[in-house]
Amino acid sequence: MASIEAIGTKTSSIEDSNTVSVSEVKRPSIPLRDKYSLRGFMKYLQGNPWDMVLSVFFLFMGYELKMFGNSYSIDTEAMMQVPENLYRSWVGLERFGLLALKKVLGLYWYNNAVASFLTAMCLLLAALLWAYLLAGASNLKGKFHPAFFTVPFVASPILAEMVGFTLTGAEIGIALGLVACSLMLLLNSWFSKKWWVAVLSCLTAFAAFTLYLAMVTVFITGVAMVFLVLFWDDREHDLLRRIVFIFVAAGIFVFAYAFYKVANAAAMKMYHVTTNAYISDQS
Template sequence: MREKRTPKGIFFKKYFVVYIVAFLVTLASYYPKIRYFNYSIDTERMIRFPGYTLDWWLRLGRYGLVFLSKIPFFGEGVHIRYINMLTYLLLFISVLLLTYVFDRGTKRTRTEQLLAIGLYITTPIVLEQTNFVLQSAPVIFSTAIMFIGYGLLKEFLTNKEYVFLTSGLILIMLSFTVYVSLVLGFVALTIVDLCYHAREEKWEIKKYFNRVLFFAGMCIISYGGYLIGNIVCLKVFNLESSEYLLESKLWGSVPNTQVFATIKSSISYNFRFDSPFALWGAFVLLIVFIAISIWNKENLVISVVTVIGIVSIGLYTVPLLGYFGTLRSYFPVYPILLYGLSMLIFRSEKSKLVAVFSYLFIMVIVVVQAFNTFRFGMNEQKIYQQEVALVKEIEIKLKENKIDDYSKYKLAIIGGKTFEEITHGDMLGNTVFAWDLTSDVGTSYRAGDFIYNHGLHFKRITPKDYNRVIENVNTMTSFPDDESLKIDGDVLIIRLS
């Protein structure tokens, strides 16, 4: 059975009010990030050493991100307010594309579409990713072009014109070059989209698996093209690939019993009811989907494949790393799964009571997510203000000690400092003054770069000099005491704790 097509004009006319409300929800949820100037871990290094950051991205295989970061439209890395406005505008646009690709037959009501969009837009996982302002706009942009590419592949299946196939493959490959996790986003979209249309259009098992194989093949081809491009880039720039992600895996580095214990604790921690990320909502939606599928006697094979796919992609870091984390790497997987699961539930529910329950439950998740995303944004501003205040306090203390020619000294920061906060996430809620405490220079690089960007132009210390001076800090007290500053040769030592 062929999907009944709806002209684009009619589609957007039907959902016009939905998109207006969705835009307002986006604006409200991310208002603190749009309104205030602040940035997260890594951005301080991009501001001071842009070349280092770009080389790091190349080593991570993110050569598309490097290219986009050099385009003025994307803010060239450090125009914070502009980048934030662009990022969340692109987020809204990406949702328009997702809804059209997923439901261009306009089968869902305005209420259902709005609730599904709300789940996608408001999840704090989006902020976990986009709080990295130096990459946020390119990542959301690449998500949008992945959606377009997926839609073009669907168009090819309808009319068999190879221009759609070629264009789709190119766009999907390009999206992978910006953010490799979009491979998983593509898989997540395929899982929920194929199940939705299999039920909507009453597909036979053969047709369903033909579509599965088609999209799997397109993903492999696109990823292969990305890998070839990555090999070429590494050769051209004479760089070695980084195994950054795999370096954090637990398998093989600790006993398996400890790995399994970590898996259990990390999953229970992230899916607990009081988590600000409300991942428990995705779990409940999956249970509701399973229950409705059984109640409606939906095709068992398609339902089982879909559930296995959702669980696998929703916990992909567990078999890869041996624990559930980092949350930012689950963008756009979880937003897509939240949207797709809600659309599957709306499509399958036949009881008014179940429909009302679904609407109310999803509305609760949307409100919780939006509130927590807003709070996280305010929290980032609160921490940033305290970080800037600490730099000002350090500057005053230096002047009291008649130290004003900062460029004469290398900066060694001993210990760290945390700040009062509203809430705490994964990367959200962290400060440069307490990050990398166990590195070979402590927080001296992160905090030192932040201090440098605020006008105190100290040199970077070497690990060798840091190890030398750290042996002579036992008599020092914590900042802002008078004995918290010390000069050792050409090294200025600040002891924070």
């Protein structure tokens, strides 16, 4: 009897060990609360020191002359001669938030050295935020190194036109970072089911849109990127959950864009300007 009990105990222990191994193989579920946070972002960067070094190296390769040089971009001369007219034209370009941010940050009076340095720094910060966003969505924080995203991002010629305007380069970097933060809040609200976090996501996207209208396209592209990374080879979420995610993201976008259009119309009425044809044709 003792031997039979011993065999039964051994068999149950083997079954328990097999059960544990199966659960370990299963993809870990995404936590329902506080998925993205400032503390998590700092820990993510601290866990990848060499990625930070590599990212900064490529940033210097692409923007060292702009950061520490004194070259002028094509918009700078107009800024120095008729700043009020240039700022007024931004409202017609539906960038009233850009003008407001200049006043809030104390950058209303142009400084070429400060603008060039902040452009590169804000671009790097935006790249790191996007890397953290994708790493969290993929559930591979230990394997998704920041350099996989930041190096192609800061070295990409696609951004050459936008950040080539030194006068608005830093604010464009801030806008890119705001879109990443909006998507983080979107994911936090979706998993935690907290409506007020979705409101914060909507307001953050609205702020990004007011800085630069191209952030509308960046937001839509970011949602597609997050969707692919989040649900790629994922058996934990059924089709209904995926559809719900798309509708939540679409709802946040619609409310943010509608809020932006209302605020933009009020800003243009206050400054007595109309939408520039350059923006109308693109829209």
